[in-house]
Amino acid sequence: MSAVEDKLADLGLTLPGVAAPLAAYVPAVRTGAYVYTSGQLPLVDGKLPLTGKVGAEVTPDEAKDLARTSALNALAAVKSVIGDLDRIARVVKVVGFVASAPDFTGQPGVINGASELLGAALGDKGIHARSAVGVAVLPLDAPVEVEIQVEVAD
Structure with missing residues (x-):
């Protein structure tokens, strides 16, 4: 297990398997020193724990927890491409979408x-x-979606 995964374990988290794509795309792509993830929904065991709009059916605190789950799923997508999260040199950019x-x-x-x-x-x-x-709607009526871009050290 990587030091990053050890740190996640210290936080009470386990890196999940990579979420299956919902359409014609792959979870992550590496080009040169960078990995770009597709948007990651807050799927847990293949299901959304909550659906709806933030500020209506979903509270901001619930949505914040879902964004955390989406980021965890994004790390799983990165690992599927580079094999070891300790190879991340830095997270360059995060883009978060909130169904509002x-x-x-x-x-x-x-x-x-x-x-x-x-x-x-x-x-x-x-x-x-x-x-x-903020967006009007996300796939599967998810409250949040997160994508990340990371630089990889070789």
Whole structure:
């Protein structure tokens, strides 16, 4: 097990298997020194724990936890391409999408769930640029979706 996975275990988390794609794409692609993940939903054992819009059916705190799960799934996608999460030189960018009720404006706080997980698991390597975007709807009526870009050290 990698040091990153050991750190996740210290946080009470286990890296899941890679979530199966919902359409015609792959979970992650490496090009040169970078890995780009596809958007990762907060699937747990292949199912969404909650559905709906943040600020309506889903609370911001629940959505923040779901963003954390999405980031964990993104790390699993990265591992599927590079084999060992200790090879991550740094997380470069996180993009988080939040299915939002019309008056919900707390997208950055929701996506903090992903950012905080990456920081806790990777330390300084987990500090990244980020976008947090409110959207009308996400696949399967998921409340959040997260994608990450990482630089890999060889």
